[in-house]
Amino acid sequence: MSHTASQPAEQLKIVIVGHVDHGKSTFVGRLFHDTGSLPEGKLEQLQRAAERRGVPFEWANLMDALQSERDQNITIDTAQIWFQTRKRQYVIIDAPGHKEFLKNMVTGAANAEAALLLIDAHEGVQENSRRHGYLLNLLGIRQVAVLVNKMDLAGYSRERFERIEAEYRAWLRTLGMEPRLFIPIAAREGDNIAARSPRMPWWNGPTVVETLDDFAVSHPPQDKPLRFPIQDVYRFDERRILAGRIESGSLKVGDRLLFSPGGKSSVVKTIERWNAPSREDAAAGESIGVTLTEQIFVERGAVAAIESAPPLELARFRARVFWLGRQPFRKGRAYKLKLATQEAECQIESIQKVIDASTLESVPREPGQEWVGRHEVGELTLKTRRPVAFDVFNEIVPTGRFVIVDGFDVAGGGIVVEDNYPRRTTEGAHKSENLFWSRGKVTAEHRARLNGHPGCIVWLTGLSGAGKSTLAVELERELFQAGKQAYVLDGDNVRHGLCSDLAFSPRDRQENIRRVGEVAKLFVDAGLVVVTAFISPYRADREFVRRLVPAGRFIEVFVNAPVEVCEKRDPKGLYARARANELREFTGVSAPYEPPQTPEIELRTDQLTVAESVARILEHLHVREADAAIMI
Amino acid sequence: MDYLTKLENQSIYIFREAFNKFENMAMLWSIGKDSTVLLWLARKAFFGHVPFPLVHVDTTYKIPSMIEYRDRLMREWNLQLVVGRNEEVLREGRTFPNGRASRVECCGTLKKDALKAVLEKHGFTGVVVGVRRDEEPTRAKERYFSPRDKNMEWNVEDQPPELWDQFKTDYDKGTHIRIHPLLHWTELNIWEYIERENIPVIPLYFANEKGERYRSIGCFPCTFPIQSRARTVREIIEELRVTRAPERAGRAQDKESEDAFEKLRRDGYM
Numbered sequence: 001m002s003h004t005a006s007q008p009a010e011q012l013k014i015v016i017v018g019h020v021d022h023g024k025s026t027f028v029g030r031l032f033h034d035t036g037s038l039p040e041g042k043l044e045q046l047q048r049a050a051e052r053r054g055v056p057f058e059w060a061n062l063m064d065a066l067q068s069e070r071d072q073n074i075t076i077d078t079a080q081i082w083f084q085t086r087k088r089q090y091v092i093i094d095a096p097g098h099k100e101f102l103k104n105m106v107t108g109a110a111n112a113e114a115a116l117l118l119i120d121a122h123e124g125v126q127e128n129s130r131r132h133g134y135l136l137n138l139l140g141i142r143q144v145a146v147l148v149n150k151m152d153l154a155g156y157s158r159e160r161f162e163r164i165e166a167e168y169r170a171w172l173r174t175l176g177m178e179p180r181l182f183i184p185i186a187a188r189e190g191d192n193i194a195a196r197s198p199r200m201p202w203w204n205g206p207t208v209v210e211t212l213d214d215f216a217v218s219h220p221p222q223d224k225p226l227r228f229p230i231q232d233v234y235r236f237d238e239r240r241i242l243a244g245r246i247e248s249g250s251l252k253v254g255d256r257l258l259f260s261p262g263g264k265s266s267v268v269k270t271i272e273r274w275n276a277p278s279r280e281d282a283a284a285g286e287s288i289g290v291t292l293t294e295q296i297f298v299e300r301g302a303v304a305a306i307e308s309a310p311p312l313e314l315a316r317f318r319a320r321v322f323w324l325g326r327q328p329f330r331k332g333r334a335y336k337l338k339l340a341t342q343e344a345e346c347q348i349e350s351i352q353k354v355i356d357a358s359t360l361e362s363v364p365r366e367p368g369q370e371w372v373g374r375h376e377v378g379e380l381t382l383k384t385r386r387p388v389a390f391d392v393f394n395e396i397v398p399t400g401r402f403v404i405v406d407g408f409d410v411a412g413g414g415i416v417v418e419d420n421y422p423r424r425t426t427e428g429a430h431k432s433e434n435l436f437w438s439r440g441k442v443t444a445e446h447r448a449r450l451n452g453h454p455g456c457i458v459w460l461t462g463l464s465g466a467g468k469s470t471l472a473v474e475l476e477r478e479l480f481q482a483g484k485q486a487y488v489l490d491g492d493n494v495r496h497g498l499c500s501d502l503a504f505s506p507r508d509r510q511e512n513i514r515r516v517g518e519v520a521k522l523f524v525d526a527g528l529v530v531v532t533a534f535i536s537p538y539r540a541d542r543e544f545v546r547r548l549v550p551a552g553r554f555i556e557v558f559v560n561a562p563v564e565v566c567e568k569r570d571p572k573g574l575y576a577r578a579r580a581n582e583l584r585e586f587t588g589v590s591a592p593y594e595p596p597q598t599p600e601i602e603l604r605t606d607q608l609t610v611a612e613s614v615a616r617i618l619e620h621l622h623v624r625e626a627d628a629a630i631m632i
Numbered sequence: 633m634d635y636l637t638k639l640e641n642q643s644i645y646i647f648r649e650a651f652n653k654f655e656n657m658a659m660l661w662s663i664g665k666d667s668t669v670l671l672w673l674a675r676k677a678f679f680g681h682v683p684f685p686l687v688h689v690d691t692t693y694k695i696p697s698m699i700e701y702r703d704r705l706m707r708e709w710n711l712q713l714v715v716g717r718n719e720e721v722l723r724e725g726r727t728f729p730n731g732r733a734s735r736v737e738c739c740g741t742l743k744k745d746a747l748k749a750v751l752e753k754h755g756f757t758g759v760v761v762g763v764r765r766d767e768e769p770t771r772a773k774e775r776y777f778s779p780r781d782k783n784m785e786w787n788v789e790d791q792p793p794e795l796w797d798q799f800k801t802d803y804d805k806g807t808h809i810r811i812h813p814l815l816h817w818t819e820l821n822i823w824e825y826i827e828r829e830n831i832p833v834i835p836l837y838f839a840n841e842k843g844e845r846y847r848s849i850g851c852f853p854c855t856f857p858i859q860s861r862a863r864t865v866r867e868i869i870e871e872l873r874v875t876r877a878p879e880r881a882g883r884a885q886d887k888e889s890e891d892a893f894e895k896l897r898r899d900g901y902m
Binding site for chain 2: 010011040041081082089091103104106107110111139219220231232234236237239241243244245272273274275276285286287289300324336338398401402403405407408409410413
């Protein structure tokens, strides 16, 4: 089990949490012993020390090496130790369970990829069992196993174990969490740690070590949009290097980067590394440097992104903050916000709710008493002195979380929660810092209830002549007759008014789609099924619109007919004019079309009739209803 | 991304945060394997440069080949060096080798006090140190950015929270911050990285003809070699994968009492 000569290919960081005295340190000591990971002489040394003091030997002493902890018998700080199984190396983070040391528990948990939460079988679920569960969820740790410990003190009772499992599982469900597994153990005796316990023959599940090996190592989010926060700008030699770590996505030489806040842009000239193989690209997790083709003024704090998927850039956002400071987090006082490499002065604008994380109940406050106390969680709106670049935590984790500094100390941490944030325009420069989405008293849910369906976008894309407008009007009619609120936005129609100032250059096409997307978003908010009929040739533009509305509310329909078929149909005589060079930048002839890679629906309109095509779309919408009642 | 590259990227990130946040930063270089890997990571972080001075606390009891090695790398890697020495105690001969101090007292004056003096003289507010959590239990509780008060003391009971790579970079006048970019590395990781990057290390780590090598190096009166046949980096890696002896087994000052090392560290020892 221990120290095999084969090289472990990976490392996983695990935090051990739970209420004080539920046996975390004992468990860790035993885990080390049972996997043969203890340094030589350590056990004997501690046994001798216990003997000298005239106290019984405790497994917990292995971890609690500091004097003060030995005296108090509680872990006061996060400690890390290493061990390995056949599968991989582990870093075990032992976090204290006493409420007073919550900041140390949070420190430990924030650095972990998975968690083991211990509950004493004898004492059952306690205040910090619940609080730690809440915080694990808030910190974004999704791999959790619950160990019901001290089964020896509960007579190895299956019934006791199952009662605790039922109670705690219910609590986690209210938080939206589903633990991997509950395991009955007796840490002091080694039951179900590395080997199955003969004292609990009713337990057929895995041991703790098997469960650990089943957890997955987390990887930086490479499949998300690029976020490259700048740490510093170096000029040690002739190069001007922007240094930082890619937090999500990837970049390559030649990419145009947009820097937020501010909206300056430039192109990646080189990717810099020292004593490493030279590569023209870099991905999430890598600490690198870049040089740019045009020198623009960029400082620490800027977040580089690809232009089509930038972060939000606002001076107000909604957040959930857990407070660790001795002084409360008060409205009306100035604090420092640190988000990625940005720093900005911030204040609480309003507090929606203060929560006790061990009960989920609102903490009552007298009128005018607006603050979040130590170990409480606040749902609130923060405002910053200047706009900051950020994302919603559920979308892009590293730029969706932050800490609050009070004086010299980090006193709280938080995550950005969803809201109707205004997305930046492509011309970021002229927008006001004080924009905020004002919310009415009628919500999207109210409208959905009245209409019998929520709003969504059915986005038809394809070449001119592929049949988009024909399908759009037929679909609208069918929906209307079925009693649904539907409306068509047609390419030609919007160019008469909303977009009459735009031509057909790539930039204008992009702006055209952006405006249509924004209008469609408002219609969705108003509860309508919006059917759009635009060539919309660029993938990035369609993806931009997809990101404007909640997940699942953008249905991309690839109206696909070969260009020869479209040209033969040529309902508006446009192909003929394009071939005669009378029309410049005509999609499919002299301008590119980027087909969707994973559209929700693809319709071969050279093979399907209009009625068949419309039926396919209706089917898709109805199917969704049967599933989850999300769609019409 | 393999785990050595993960460790490397994290250390580079920490180095850059520190360099940006501390106007007057220095790094302790003990000439040992850890702080030499640290130095290598600095060159990674700063694209081949080391844009801050290195501090070497010289007890004058260092093994002589350590000083030769130090001076060679200084030239080859273009390093700035500041040497700290407790001249007074050395002049008066109040040291362990002279029989006029215990091992722990000797570490206290020649290392800890000398360090304090050199930090004060140069006004360093950020001090990069190559300690690792797996070395011994008190270091297991360290933070990446760890504050020291005016007397260089470490308040282990009340450490700042550290989450999501947001570190403690605000501090009061007179205090300083220790920065630990190697905190999450193990001894084995260090050797695997030395092998991967081909980092030159001092030959004392390799077994001699008597079958002895140093696993951890320091002052010659208090550091002892271990029995080993490992003559190459690869052989050291193979040896570490099967050993269960602690790394600091050859360091005598840790063993004067159960909590000797813990006390030294609270008072400002690295």
